[in-house]
Amino acid sequence: MIKSPLRIAIYAFAVLCAVVFLYPLLFSFQNSLKDNTEIYGDAVFSFPSDWLWSNYKQAVVDGNMLWAIFNSFFYAAAGTLLALLLALMASFVLSRLNFKFREVIYLYFITGLMIPVFSLMIPISRLIGTVNGFNNYFVLIILYAVIELPFAIFLISGFMRGISKEIDESAVIDGCKPRTLLFRILLPLTMPAISTAGILAFFSIYNDLIWNVLLITDKNMYNISMALFSFVGQYGAVQMGPTFASIMITIIPTVVVYLLFQEKVENGLSAGAVKE
Amino acid sequence: MVQKKRTSLLVLAMLLLISVFTVACGSKTNEPADSANTGSGNSADAGKEKVSITILSRASGTSPAAVAFQNLLKKFMDENPNITVVDESLNDENAFNNKLKTSLATGNVPHIWTNYGGEAFKDYAKNIALDLQPYLDEDKEWSGAFLPLLDTWQYKDLKGTYGVPSEFYSIAIYYNKELFEKIGMAPPTTVEEMAAVSAKFKEIGITPMAIADKENFRGGHMLTNLSLKKFGQAKTEALVSGEAKWNDADMLSLFQLMKDWQDAGILGNNIVTTDNNAITANFIAGKSAMLYEGSWGISQLAESAIADKIGVISFPAFADAPDTKDLWFGGAGGYSVSKEAKGAELDAAVKLVKYLTSVESFQYYLEFTKGGVYPVKMTVDPAAVDPVTQAFMAAQNTASGFKGELYAYDPIAQLQDKVRNEIQGMFAGNSPQKTADAIQSFIESNRK
Numbered sequence: 188m189i190k191s192p193l194r195i196a197i198y199a200f201a202v203l204c205a206v207v208f209l210y211p212l213l214f215s216f217q218n219s220l221k222d223n224t225e226i227y228g229d230a231v232f233s234f235p236s237d238w239l240w241s242n243y244k245q246a247v248v249d250g251n252m253l254w255a256i257f258n259s260f261f262y263a264a265a266g267t268l269l270a271l272l273l274a275l276m277a278s279f280v281l282s283r284l285n286f287k288f289r290e291v292i293y294l295y296f297i298t299g300l301m302i303p304v305f306s307l308m309i310p311i312s313r314l315i316g317t318v319n320g321f322n323n324y325f326v327l328i329i330l331y332a333v334i335e336l337p338f339a340i341f342l343i344s345g346f347m348r349g350i351s352k353e354i355d356e357s358a359v360i361d362g363c364k365p366r367t368l369l370f371r372i373l374l375p376l377t378m379p380a381i382s383t384a385g386i387l388a389f390f391s392i393y394n395d396l397i398w399n400v401l402l403i404t405d406k407n408m409y410n411i412s413m414a415l416f417s418f419v420g421q422y423g424a425v426q427m428g429p430t431f432a433s434i435m436i437t438i439i440p441t442v443v444v445y446l447l448f449q450e451k452v453e454n455g456l457s458a459g460a461v462k463e
Numbered sequence: 464m465v466q467k468k469r470t471s472l473l474v475l476a477m478l479l480l481i482s483v484f485t486v487a488c489g490s491k492t493n494e495p496a497d498s499a500n501t502g503s504g505n506s507a508d509a510g511k512e513k514v515s516i517t518i519l520s521r522a523s524g525t526s527p528a529a530v531a532f533q534n535l536l537k538k539f540m541d542e543n544p545n546i547t548v549v550d551e552s553l554n555d556e557n558a559f560n561n562k563l564k565t566s567l568a569t570g571n572v573p574h575i576w577t578n579y580g581g582e583a584f585k586d587y588a589k590n591i592a593l594d595l596q597p598y599l600d601e602d603k604e605w606s607g608a609f610l611p612l613l614d615t616w617q618y619k620d621l622k623g624t625y626g627v628p629s630e631f632y633s634i635a636i637y638y639n640k641e642l643f644e645k646i647g648m649a650p651p652t653t654v655e656e657m658a659a660v661s662a663k664f665k666e667i668g669i670t671p672m673a674i675a676d677k678e679n680f681r682g683g684h685m686l687t688n689l690s691l692k693k694f695g696q697a698k699t700e701a702l703v704s705g706e707a708k709w710n711d712a713d714m715l716s717l718f719q720l721m722k723d724w725q726d727a728g729i730l731g732n733n734i735v736t737t738d739n740n741a742i743t744a745n746f747i748a749g750k751s752a753m754l755y756e757g758s759w760g761i762s763q764l765a766e767s768a769i770a771d772k773i774g775v776i777s778f779p780a781f782a783d784a785p786d787t788k789d790l791w792f793g794g795a796g797g798y799s800v801s802k803e804a805k806g807a808e809l810d811a812a813v814k815l816v817k818y819l820t821s822v823e824s825f826q827y828y829l830e831f832t833k834g835g836v837y838p839v840k841m842t843v844d845p846a847a848v849d850p851v852t853q854a855f856m857a858a859q860n861t862a863s864g865f866k867g868e869l870y871a872y873d874p875i876a877q878l879q880d881k882v883r884n885e886i887q888g889m890f891a892g893n894s895p896q897k898t899a900d901a902i903q904s905f906i907e908s909n910r911k
Contacts, residue, residue: 223740223743223744223747224744224747224748224767224768226740226744227740227741227744227745227748228744228748245525249525250525308561308565309565309568309569312565312566312568312569312571313568313569313570313571316569316570316571396558397561400553400558400561400562401561401562401565404517404549404550404551416523416524416553416554416555416558417523417524417525418524418525419524419554419555420524420526420554420759420763422678422739422757422759422760424526424739424740424743424759424760424763425740426525427740429525
């Protein structure tokens with residue numbers, strides 16, 4: 188079968204894109220097996236002259252990276268679940284029920300989108316200090332969930348408003364209780380928005396640095412961003428080999444999550460783009 | 464229906480379990496409820512009462528010095544089972560500053576924290592740092608061992624000493640002996656020799672002395688070194704008092720010299736976008752003949768493949784300024800104790816500071832890291848330290864004194880950032896005149 192020139196050009200472009208997107212991964216992998224002298228040497232594209240697998244050992248043993256990945260994953264998963272649960276219930280009330288001050292309450296939640304995270308550092312630290320909440324998984328998960336809540340409510344309630352209210356009326360006539368209406372009928376219909384909000388919240392928490400810096404001092408509770416500091420010296424000297432090895436290790440869970448939910452991620456990104 | 468109920472119950476049970484787990488995992492390092500500060504101030508009680516104290520230093524991570532610091536904390540807690548030390552240390556400067564400033568703003572000041580004293584610390588000294596002078600007077604064995612660095616935390620119009628040194632740093636030039644043999648010249652002792660040596664290195668395709676101003680303190684350090692070597696501390700004092708200006712002929716000549724070095728290729732390429740890892744790696748790889756770096760760089764160089772080829776010299780002086788040729792740029796970082804600490808907490812905090820800054824602790828640092836320079840008088844067996852430390856100490860012994868950065872003495876706290884940013888701007892293309900004028904106009908608009 189002879190390929191048309193257009194098709195060949197499309198494939199060539201796709202291959203070029205793949206190279207551009209995959210090269211950083213290959214670059215990180217190459218450098219995860221080198222030392223600083225080789226990383227900063229002239230042969231940027233070369234494979235290591237001496238394959239330093241010990242960088243991975245350093246990443247796991249000295250950098251405590253596996254534990255950090257677990258922590259990041261735990262914070263992200265728990266924080267996202269809690270944020271989605273709360274956002275779903277809030278969105279249901281704000282988009283399906285009519286009551287006084289509904290719009291005011293909605294605006295109150297959405298205001299959270301406009302507050303820069305750095306302006307919250309001091310008040311939240313103070314608040315958590317007063318309840319003795321430093322180094323506490325529970326406190327941190329609630330904090331992450333609350334920070335992600337405004338955007339999740341904005342996204343989910345916006346999507347829910349687009350679902351016909353006749354569905355609710357039919358369900359109520361058939362004797363459906365609000366809980367069943369939300370979790371058995373509206374939730375599946377709202378799935379694209381929930382997926383999008385969930386994915387964005389998950390990666391936002393997974394990549395957090397600032398709250399871990401401020402609220403955590405126990406090294407066993409460090410997330411990935413904090414653990415990556417393990418190889419940074421006091422005056423800017425960085426052991427780049429173990430740092431790249433750590434990065435390679437930390438990429439694995441996100442790649443797995445992406446591959447598992449690839450379809451959802453792609454659908455989620457285009458959710459709401461087209462009126463159906 | 465039954466199935467649904469079971470599922471709901473299962474989910475609820477799981478949520479409950481997770482809550483219990485997370486709460487159980489929390490607050491492991493927080494103060495126990497019974498450790499409330501009694502404010503007694505009674506040292507005898509401090510020996511029995513359980514206390515928890517926090518320390519925020521820059522010594523975290525996996526570097527030998529950070530591991531030594533962590534080992535010392537463990538040792539201290541083993542020796543003092545009633546004291547729990549919560550180590551909040553962060554090595555990254557931005558993270559450290561965020562943590563410290565947020566702690567101060569929220570009233571959760573660490574009991575002990577690292578700082579670099581000077582004018583920038585004066586407000587802290589006035590408001591939140593404890594005067595350690597009574598403790599220094601009381602324990603002469605401890606205070607007598609320090610090198611003369613306590614003035615870093617002393618002020619003319621504020622009685623007392625608000626910190627003690629935990630680290631001592633100075634800036635020198637490490638050089639590759641083999642490369643100097645190659646060009647048949649000795650390492651430069653003066654600025655004039657620097658130009659001659661650099662020309663030779665350029666001929667054989669070696670960068671004379673690359674610097675990395677991505678971390679923009681390096682440009683500020685270089686200006687300080689040049690100023691000290693050319694004019695001595697008198698110029699710094701004149702700048703602070705306003706007698707001298709940052710854009711006068713003297714200062715302009717220094718900015719111009721830095722620019723000339725850049726234009727001549729002495730300082731390497733892409734100064735503003737290069738980081739220190741790159742220039743250190745190039746020095747180790749033999750692509751750069753000299754490395755302008757602080758004493759904190761010793762351990763990395765001592766572990767390198769060229770450790771036995773590294774020599775150390777003082778920053779080049781000026782032939783027409785022989786009186787100030789041995790003045791070095793250097794200083795101290797140290798610990799301060801929070802004024803908020805009372806009773807048993809205060810006793811524990813002071814005890815820990817004394818422990819961490821004792822000669823024995825610095826000996827331990829020396830043995831563990833196999834090198835380094837420290838802020839106390841102690842005997843060092845040359846055989847016990849690496850050759851780079853030996854070379855550094857030999858060079859440092861020629862110093863007639865150590866002085867801080869030009870702007871460290873100025874009451875305008877933001878001047879440090881301004882000068883460093885402007886120098887970075889000069890390396891990026893601004894003229895020396897524009898750089899000097901920008902700094903001077905900043906001073907004039909901020910001088911009280």
